[in-house]
Amino acid sequence: MTCSSAKNVTIIGAGLAGLTAGHLLSKNGFCVTLLEAENLPGGRMSERQINGLRLNTGARWIYSFSHEILDLVKQLDLLKHLQAAPKVPVFADVGGRTFKLRFGPDPRLFFDSLLTPTDKLRCLSLIPDLLRARFRVNPNQLLTAEQFDSESLTQYFAKKGLVRYAKYFVEPIFRGARCWNLADISPAFFLTTGAHMVGGHAYTFDQGIGLLSRTLSSRLNLVYGARVQDLVRLRSGGCRIRYTYNGQLVYREADLVLCAVEGTHL
Ligand SMILES: Cc1cc2nc3c(=O)[nH]c(=O)nc-3n(C[C@H](O)[C@H](O)[C@H](O)COP(=O)(O)OP(=O)(O)OC[C@H]3O[C@@H](n4cnc5c(N)ncnc54)[C@H](O)[C@@H]3O)c2cc1C
Structure with a gap:
């Protein structure tokens, strides 16, 4: 099947989802065009230069449990650029107390003086949820974590009496690395990532996390600055x-349209 005889597909949004769909459809002979509102590809897994600083737009890591992304990295021959996250200690300052952060369910928390003996005992109540998240949830299909999605992380820790653990060991990680508020996040993300990162790794690229979207976009037909209205x-x-596009309204027809933007953006 040649591209000219194939269906033409327009993909709205050139984040990782749109780019990956574009890559797979092109490989299978479809004529693909992506319409992207911004001037760069990658959406929330990309980089921007601001005043000479290179900043991530969101994602920083590819986790070892992200098998589909790692397969894509392999297909694109980018494995040689993958690097394990450096093991540098990260410190937090909460209420004037500076201490080393522990990522995920780290047994060394049981020796940490910031937690009281009661806190440490209460931490044990996380174990059944972490085990369920590890063995019953597919971290790449968060719909399978629906059971943990009925409350916010703030409510989850309050219910377990783990307010101090949340304050010292969870909140700094979410706020520091992601500007996320515990009241806005689901326990599904915390439990699933925490459980699946035990024995796992996080990777980035030697040229920054944006390498994946840059590589995908270089092989696709993209229109930047094209904000789809309807x-x-x-x-x-x-x-x-x-x-x-450039302040003008433009119309385009396609056999198939694939929306790869967050629901509220269109
Ligand atoms: C702070 C943060 C940290 C994260 N950390 C990680 C991590 O370490 N590892 C990990 O695996 N995941 C992480 N994630 C999640 C990951 O970034 C996202 O799951 C993923 O990037 C989403 O990709 P997407 O293509 O679905 O959406 P997006 O990346 O949001 O892409 C949507 C694209 O559509 C475009 N668009 C929107 N509206 C329109 C419109 N009307 N017309 C045309 N284009 C439009 C946007 O400009 C954007 O480029 C993180 C997310 C955030 C926010």
């Missing part, structure tokens, strides 16, 4: 997409 299914089949 799309209409045509009676004749296919779809019409309306987007703004």
Whole structure:
């Protein structure tokens, strides 16, 4: 099948999801165009230069349990650029107390003077949830973690009497690395990542996490600065997409449209 005889597909959003879909569809002979609102690819797994500083837009690591992403890295011949996260100690300062952070369920927490003996005993109540997350949840399919998704992380720790553990060992990690508020995150993410990172690794690329999206985008047909407004299914089949580009309204038709943006963005 040649591209000209294949269906033409427009993908809205050139984050990792859109780029990966574009890569797979192109490989299978589809004519693919991606419409991306920003001027760079990668969305929340990318980098931006601001005043000479290179900043991540979101994701920093590829986890060893992210098998699909690692397969993609291999397909793109980028394994040689993958580097394990350096083992540098990270310190937090909470209420004037500076201490070494422990990532995930680290048994050394039981010797930490910031936690009282009661806190340490209460930490044991995390074990059944961590075991369920490890053996019953697929970390790449968070729908399988639905059982942990009925409350916020703040409520989860309060219920277990683990407010001090959350304050000293969880909150600094989420705030420091991600600007996330525990009241806005689901325990599903904490438990799943924590459980699956035991014995696991985190990787990045020697040229920054954006290498993956840069490589994918270099092989695809992308229109940057194209913010999609809406799309209409045509009676004749296919779809019409309306987007703004350089301040103008532009229309485009496609046999298939794939939305790879967060629901509220379109
Ligand atoms: C702070 C933070 C840290 C994270 N850390 C990690 C990590 O370490 N490891 C990990 O695996 N995951 C991590 N994640 C999650 C990971 O970044 C996301 O799951 C992933 O990048 C989402 O990719 P996506 O393509 O679905 O969405 P996005 O990356 O959001 O891509 C959507 C794209 O669509 C574009 N777009 C939006 N609206 C329109 C429109 N109307 N028209 C055209 N284009 C549009 C956006 O500009 C964007 O480029 C983190 C996320 C955040 C926020």
